[in-house]
Amino acid sequence: MTESSPATAALPAALWCDRCGESVAAGPHPACEAARAWEPPRWCASCRRRMKVQVVPTGWSAVCVEHGERRG
Amino acid sequence: MPEILDQARERVLGNGVGLDEAGVLAVLNLPDEHLPAALQLAHEVRMRWCGPEVEVEGIISLKTGGCPEDCHFCSQSGLFTSPVRSVWLDIPALVEAAKQTAATGATEFCIVAAVRGPDARLMKQMREGVAAIRAAVDIQVAASLGMLTKEQVDELVEMGVHRYNHNLETCRSYFPNVVTTHSWEERWETLRMVRESGMEVCCGGILGLGETVEQRAEFAAQLAELDPHEVPLNFLNPRPGTPLGDRPVVEGKDALRAIAAFRLAMPRTILRYAGGRELTLGDLGTRDGLLGGINAVIVGNYLTTLGRPATADLKLLEDLKMPVKALSATL
Numbered sequence: 001m002t003e004s005s006p007a008t009a010a011l012p013a014a015l016w017c018d019r020c021g022e023s024v025a026a027g028p029h030p031a032c033e034a035a036r037a038w039e040p041p042r043w044c045a046s047c048r049r050r051m052k053v054q055v056v057p058t059g060w061s062a063v064c065v066e067h068g069e070r071r072g
Numbered sequence: 073m074p075e076i077l078d079q080a081r082e083r084v085l086g087n088g089v090g091l092d093e094a095g096v097l098a099v100l101n102l103p104d105e106h107l108p109a110a111l112q113l114a115h116e117v118r119m120r121w122c123g124p125e126v127e128v129e130g131i132i133s134l135k136t137g138g139c140p141e142d143c144h145f146c147s148q149s150g151l152f153t154s155p156v157r158s159v160w161l162d163i164p165a166l167v168e169a170a171k172q173t174a175a176t177g178a179t180e181f182c183i184v185a186a187v188r189g190p191d192a193r194l195m196k197q198m199r200e201g202v203a204a205i206r207a208a209v210d211i212q213v214a215a216s217l218g219m220l221t222k223e224q225v226d227e228l229v230e231m232g233v234h235r236y237n238h239n240l241e242t243c244r245s246y247f248p249n250v251v252t253t254h255s256w257e258e259r260w261e262t263l264r265m266v267r268e269s270g271m272e273v274c275c276g277g278i279l280g281l282g283e284t285v286e287q288r289a290e291f292a293a294q295l296a297e298l299d300p301h302e303v304p305l306n307f308l309n310p311r312p313g314t315p316l317g318d319r320p321v322v323e324g325k326d327a328l329r330a331i332a333a334f335r336l337a338m339p340r341t342i343l344r345y346a347g348g349r350e351l352t353l354g355d356l357g358t359r360d361g362l363l364g365g366i367n368a369v370i371v372g373n374y375l376t377t378l379g380r381p382a383t384a385d386l387k388l389l390e391d392l393k394m395p396v397k398a399l400s401a402t403l
Contacts, residue, residue: 020312020395021155038309038378042155052159056169057130057176057372057382 014045039065040072073308074098074106080099080336084398085117090337093293099333101285104325107122107332111364114332118365121339125397127302127368129180129214130173130382133196134161134201134374137188141218145278146188147311147376154313156376166201169210176371176382179399181205182214182237182377186256189219202231210399212273218243219254219262222245225269233273235301238262239317243291246283263298271318272301277331280308280322288330293339302368304342305334307348309377327352335365344368350380358385362392379380 017024018041019032027054040053046062051062051070076091083089085314087387103112114313137159138150147154159335161169170181183201185194187243194217202213215228216237227234240259245257267273277291297302307322322330327349329371335343348356362369369389371382387397 027319040378042130050155050157052157053376054133054136054159054161054165055162055373055378056132056172057163058169058172060378061371 016043016045016048017041018045021050041070073109074102076102076107077109079111080117084336085113085120085140088355090119090296090339091333093289094335096292096337097286097289100197100289100329102329104129104322106182107325107329110332110336111328111360114335114365115363117335118341118343118367118383119217122342122367124394126362126394127342127344127397128386129182129370130169130176130178130372131182131184131216131370131375132161132166132169132173133159133186134166134183134197135159135185135187136376137186138159139188141188141251143251145241145250145281145308145311145313146186146261147314149314152312152313152315160197163197163201163204164180165202166209170205170211173372174188174209174211176386178382179212181209181211181216181249182216182235183213184216184237186375187216187218189221189402190224193203195224196322199231199234201234205234208216209358212399214272216274219258220265222265225265226260229269229271233271235274236266237274237302237304238266239277239304239306240275240291240294240298241277242281243287243294245290246281250281253272253325254292254382260298263300273298274304275345276302276303278306278308278348279327280319280348280352281326282319287353288332292334295334296337299338299344300341302344303338304346304370305331307352309348309351311376321348322352324353324357325327328364329355331361342368346370347374347377347379353382353384359388359392360392362388382401 021043040060053062136159137148137156147156214235244256288296
């Protein structure tokens with residue numbers, strides 16, 4: 001899955017897991033990373049806000065009110 | 073050869089009469105060593121009574137999340153702590169999704185909304201959306217908007233919606249364990265009105281909700297009684313925050329046994345691969361199911377989760393020498 005996130009390109013590394021919304025300070029979440037192969041992100045990795053996510057047959061978009069849109 | 077497969081060869085393959093509940097249960101209980109024979113027979117039944125074509129469909133969520141119902145498998149219920157937020161799709165994006173779906177060779181485009189039943193706003197969005205799609209894209213439009221009134225059924229017919237999806241989800245005896253905000257009978261009533269209207273009936277469900285093998289057989293028999301034009305077969309993809317979020321996924325061989333059994337219960341229906349197959353069956357199992365009774369697929373992504381790329385499924389169909397059903401064949 002190719003993802004693009006122009007609005008977040010200049011932001012620091014992810015602080016939160018974009019699948020479960022929990023901290024990734026102690027390391028990545030392997031189960032969440034595996035699940036993400038078949039799911040769009042739900043949480044903003046920068047601020048932990050729940051994103052508005054629209055899935056369409058050929059892709060998805062996820063919008064954080066603070067950090068903009070990601071697409072995949 | 074197990075006796076049930078000999079009986080099915082004569083009854084289902086020979087005469088086109090589906091297995092009854094006891095017969096379906098016998099297939100669901102077949103030991104692993106007889107699974108290839110069951111799938112082979114189901115494939116022969118599909119080829120004889122449906123033909124080699126595969127119907128390809130794309131689905132789109134017009135209104136996501138915030139649903140007042142409590143279907144325990146669903147991340148779009150507003151009653152659970154699911155991370156799915158409420159979103160509406162606008163008409164231009166809906167038309168674009170229909171175009172992208174048609175470009176894959178799909179003949180069906182199903183518009184879905186997470187609601188108990190449509191309100192005036194949703195019906196207006198449907199009317200405008202269906203008209204815009206029909207003006208721009210050569211594809212059949214289906215809908216799935218929950219429980220309908222008779223007036224809404226008539227309105228959808230008038231819009232040109234040719235098929236209506238409303239899944240019973242599971243058998244009647246297990247349904248109260250999965251949904252408490254409405255009844256199995258209410259769903260059946262919508263299906264009855266849809267059939268009376270002349271729209272094609274699409275009705276299936278989800279395996280792996282915690283039902284027993286006996287209840288899976290009961291479900292197949294109840295679907296066969298309904299005699300839908302299409303049966304979408306989903307396998308539970310446990311969603312975080314839902315009451316069924318911690319359930320295990322269906323074991324691959326059990327999923328394939330179910331595919332064979334449902335085909336032997338309904339020899340003439342369109343039996344469609346729907347959600348969850350990626351987790352339950354993977355690439356190899358997807359192929360096995362298409363050679364075991366499946367004759368339709370949802371390509372691309374689902375409503376809130378992702379699927380295999382359409383190109384992967386279309387390549388598989390080409391490898392299997394299964395032609396994609398042409399739009400002209402559906403009109």
